[in-house]
Amino acid sequence: MRAVLxxxxxxTAVKAMLVGSDGSVLSESEVEHPVSVPRPGWSEQHPEMWWSSTVQAVRKVLHTTDAGNWRGKIAAIGLSGQMHSSVFLDIDGEVIRPALLWNDVRTSAQCYQILxxxxLDLLRSTVGNLPLEGFTAPKLLWLRDNEPENYDRLHTLLLPKDYIRYRMSGEFATEPSDAAGTLLYDVRRRVWSEPVLRALNLDADILPNVVESSExxxxxTAEAAATLGLNPGIPIVGGGADNAAGAVGCGATDASIMQVSIGTSGAVVTPATEPHVAPEMNLHTFCHAAPGLWYLMGVVLSAGSALRWLRDSVATGQSYDVLTAKAENVPVGSDGLIFLPYLTGERTPHNDANARGVFFGLNFSHGVGHITRAVVEGVCFALRDSLELMRLQGVSPSEVRAIGGGARSGMWLQTLSNIFGLxxxxxxxxxxxxxxxxLLAAVxxxxxxxxxxxxxxxxKTEGAxxxxxxxxxxxxxxYGAYRRLYPALKEEFAFLADLTMRQE
Structure with a gap:
């Protein structure tokens, strides 16, 4: 039997998985890494850290599966990664500065520049998405506006998984699903958008070649192989953005299956046979990793990361299992405590970088269990917002499949099912x-x-x-109460953001 990696x-981590030609998981590993927050609303990581985590994760996989048996049987490598985050390389292929991540919201001014x-007409007809702070193009303009000396050194713009590709192969390349998240890619024609690049006065030469996800x-290279503990010459396929690869990984490759991801962020993904752009562009339209497919997506910026924040900053010393056990003893609605999970702003449906997390209804009767349950419910309410927008576009899935860390928790799944009503x-x-x-590598x-x-x-699906x-x-x-809170607080969020900026 051969294998793919x-x-x-x-x-928050690099995950490596060795998969046999029959689809069985032979081994998997995970190596965590931190996120740097130099200022409120900023979020950065150094790409070299991703490479270090990748090396450790791959070596760990080989060690746990008897490297002598599998090293020579790996037929291909597939890559996935967080979307939008910007890697700036100079002419020598060296990293110019830490990457600005997808949840970095410093680029509001650049979003207005793009608009x-x-x-709107050009954006709707080409890239199919509104300019949002998390996307790649605003980060590129931010570099030009705020760090011109670094912008002048810029030779190549890459996305996270594509930086790992470069370290592995020396090639600058991406694929349609990740390219679609840059705001520089024509999602209909599946090519870089020359009209958008001209409008923003950007050089197309900095963009990587685009290959199909299974191409x-x-x-x-021999050097990378020695570092990773692999044999040289293994083909590396295009791969996919995390949500597109996740859709392949859970079988969401036709319009009847909706994928809900609960990881660091949350996402609701529905495949489509054509690039349908919502009239208000309040849902994302991206290219799928499967050829000839696209997908609609709604995003919750803080999903599992909201619970992680609670564990690390409020309920210190308590594990996720302890927290969820306490939450399970709390009634539905957390005894009147509602959480808005806007810890780094929010995308769907508000597209508001100023939005912030809120506990509404907190009183002396509430304990850690109430707060934990409110966080889980708040994230699921936010995911429900995306479901409702998709229903307005005629989406009616016959099946909903959950992936990510939340899919391994009975409490997350039951709460999501209750709130979705599915x-x-x-x-x-x-x-x-x-x-x-x-699987993309296997193809x-x-x-x-x-x-x-x-x-x-x-x-294979398990019982629902x-x-x-x-x-x-x-x-x-x-959910109705939850929906009333954002409109009531929208102006206050903007006021607080302005006040905070002036204080800084």
Whole structure:
């Protein structure tokens, strides 16, 4: 049996997964890394840290699967990674400065520049998305506006997984699903958008070549192979952005299956056979990793990361298991405590970088269990916002599949099912984006004829979590209360953001 290697360059960790030609997971590993927050609203990581985490994760996978047996049987490598985050390289391929991440919201002024320079009509007809702080193009303009000496050195712009590709192969390349998140890529034609680049006065030469997600982009160099503990010459396929690869990894490759991801961020993803752009562009339209497919996506910027913040900053010393056990003893609605999970602003549906986290209704009767349950409920309410927008676009999935860390928690799944009012399934293997990247590699090296065959051969759904009728009814009322809070606070969020900036 041959094997493929899937690697997911996430915000909090790099995950590596060795997958057999029958789709079985032979081994997996995870190496965590931190996020730097130099100022409120800023979020950075040094790309060299991703490479270090990748090296450790790959070596760990090989060590736990008997390297002598599998090193020579790896037929291809697939890559996935966090979207939008910007890697700036000079002419020598050296990193110019730490990467600005997808949840960095310093670029509001640059978003207005893009709106004025390109205009809504051009954006709607080409890139299919509004300019938001997390996207790549505003980060590029921020570099030009605020660090001109660094911008003058810029030779190549890459995304996180594509930096790992460069370190592995020496090639500058990306693929459609990640390119679509830059705001510089024509999602309909699946090419870099020359009209948008001209409107923003950007040089197309800094952009990498685009290959299909299962197409070979290069091979592992001898130097990288020695560092990783692999054999040289292994093909590296295009791979996919984390949500696109995650969709492949859970079998969401047709319009009947909705994917809900609960990781650092949260996402609701629905595949589409054409690039449908919502009239108000309040949902993202991106290219799928599967050829000829696109997907609609709503994003919650702080999902699992909100619970992580609670664990690390409020309930210190308590594990996730302890926190969720306490939360399970709290009634639906957390005894009147509602959480807005806008810890780094919010995308869907508000597109508001000024929005901030809120606990509403806090009183002396509330303990850690109430706060934990409110965080989980608040994230699920935020995901429900994306579901409702998709319903307005005619989306009616026959199945909802959950992936990410939240999909491994019974409490997360039951709460999500109750708030969505839909059954929620999980899949096996449950590798998410790393598994999807491995399947793309398997297609690329000929183990499967295409992505559809790979998905049908390898992915099985598990029993669905069904909504509880009584809890669902209660959540409808609390969701209504949740929906009223943002409009009431929108102007206050803007006032507070201005006040904070002036104080700094």
């Amino acid at each position: 899937g690697i997911d360059v996430g915000t 004025e320079g390109a205009g 070979t982009s290069g091979v592992l 059954p929620i399934s999980t899949v096996q293997p449950s590798g998410g984006a790393a598994y999807g990247a491995a 690329g090296c000929g183990m499967f004829a295409d992505i559809e065959e790979a998905v049908k051969s390898c992915i 979590v069904e909504p509880d009728a009584g809890q669902r009814a209660a959540y409808e009322e609390f």
